[in-house]
Amino acid sequence: MRFSFRSLSFRLLLLTVFFVMLAEVLIYTPSVARFRQVYLTEKLDSAHLAAMAVNVAPDRMVSEEITYELLDHVNAWSIEVVRDGVSMEMLKRPLHPEPQVRYNLDTASVVTLIVNAFDALFQTRNRVLQISGIAPKDPMAVVVVTLDEYPLRRAMYDYSWRILNLSIFISVITAALMFVSLRWLMVRPLERLTRSLIAFRRSPEDRASDLIDLGRRDEIGVALREMAAMKEGMRGALRQRTRLAALGTAVNKISHDLRNMLSTATLISDRLAMSQDPEVQRITPTLVKAIDRAAALCSTTLNFTRETPPLRLESATLAKLLRDVEAGLPASELGALRIHVVDGGALTVRVDRDQMFRALANLIGNAAGAGAGRVTVTAVHRNRQVIVDVADDGPGIPQEGLGKLFQPFQYSTRKDGTGLGLTIARDIIQAHGGRLTLDRTGPDGTVFRIELPEAGR
Structure with a gap:
């Protein structure tokens, strides 16, 4: 350098x-x-x-x-x-x-x-x-x-x-002695770290830029070892991402073709539903539900593999968004669950209504799938943010699921769920410049917190 x-x-x-x-x-x-x-x-x-x-x-x-x-x-x-x-x-x-x-x-x-x-x-x-x-x-x-x-x-x-x-x-x-000492102890190691990081950014898989750990016990040595660990973690993540990208492309194509097949099967099941044969009438509802679940799985997988489209932001009140969710969710998915807005329903946020509908629908649908009968929504304006708490009265999330909540295909509140609902909701809220986190969970219910920028930002 x-x-x-x-x-x-x-x-x-x-x-x-x-x-x-x-x-x-x-x-x-x-x-x-x-x-x-x-x-x-x-x-x-x-x-x-x-x-x-x-x-x-x-x-x-x-x-x-x-x-x-x-x-x-x-x-x-x-x-x-x-x-x-x-x-x-x-x-x-x-x-x-x-x-x-x-x-x-x-x-x-x-x-x-x-x-x-x-x-x-x-x-x-x-x-x-x-x-x-x-x-x-x-x-x-x-x-x-x-x-x-x-x-x-x-x-x-x-x-x-x-x-x-x-x-x-x-x-x-003194300056010469200090310069030589500091350059030997600090500047040259930092220059090597900088060159290594630049080379890693250009070619992450190339290990020629990796530095040898000389066993230093000071801050430079700690930084060197932490950077080496970070590189290994990022290389693993990049390899996994490459494999997932290839897998996502394959799944996308398979899901597309499978959904076309399921559309044909749905047409046939509709014809079967009109049959007067008692045995056919008995097994047809089960067949229709299975086809619907398979079609929903294909649709959810396709939505996850797609990039989030550009947001079309518009102002909307929180109460209006929740009414759209309550009216838009199928009765079979919502069940007996009811949505109650306690505070902050009149707060205005700038969101893409279609995308935010998907995020809120996934949260509320998960609560219904977990057996909750009531979802309580409260919102406050704090530190130039709108903070929304979505609380349900379900049985809570088990301990083994806490570390997998936002990992795709890892955990679902439903027996037939894909494990993509929370991941999709998090990605949508992050695209809005916000954050989705688990606030708390227990036998008396679960609370998810949504943090969104205020409408003026």
Whole structure:
């Protein structure tokens, strides 16, 4: 996989550099404040030593030449040492400027030191500073120094430049190490997973793209094993789907031909029903029912093998749909079952009425076939959905049938059922953007839940 500026590797590289530089900035902030404090403390120390030369001079007086040399050594305008509030030693130039800013190093907090440091960095003019603090080597003496800010700022610039170069060097080294480590541990395995998935999408049956499990115990290893299991499951499903497609084509043709044969048998059975022979009259109803069941089986199988046609959506109330189902189901299939709409009958949904008739008819027909005498329908509008509960008072679904409800040909509530009713109903409701689920079942009945988008969607 070629390197790209949009790749995960490049993004990790940028993020590593960014976070290292951010860490360096956070470190630099107190560091530059500390550098300034140390610089000024050293000036106080040098000023104290220069003032001590005055203390040891005869009559505590030094020449003007020595005074300038001592002040030049400290790079100051004036030096003063105070003991017990009394100025003891003092050096100053004849024409020294008045200080513009005064700082006391002994009372400055950390925040104050940081603010003062950045204030010095961003100044554009030279200011005269008066710095005071306890002498580093004489706690009884307070040293006051007046000096220019420009040399301090230059020293801070030099220090900042060194920190910047060091930060860039550390960032590059750290980013390179992080990049190599992450690419080895994460990016390259993810690239292999991606290539494997792309190859699998192009040719699911080709096992050349399968990755070897190296036994990694981290998330990458788990993802690798789960992907391998997913591939095997999908390959099995694809093989089964291919076989079912071939079987469906064959069943479709057989059902079509068989239904034509059954139509002929139905015509003959109708003629037999008009016979006056008592024996023929006795066996004819049984023959007619058997032919009807065979024809219904063929029709149901054909409906299942067909793709769901494009939906012709229109608005309809739930009560109207249920009335159509109650009126459309044959009395022999509905039996003594009655449909009651408790709540939400006036709710409007956008559905294909013919397809939704099939779905509701399958649900209610299954309830009747299971021995239910009453179906109660309630509907509510919730979270931009219309939720419909179809509850019957039948004996419930046995435990062994729960895992096979929506699998074709696997389970039916009727002895002569095909096991396609719930599968067809689920497919129709899914085509409407909804969902059909089993809400609950037990000795007091079964409740199926239909979730459909609201009419406005």
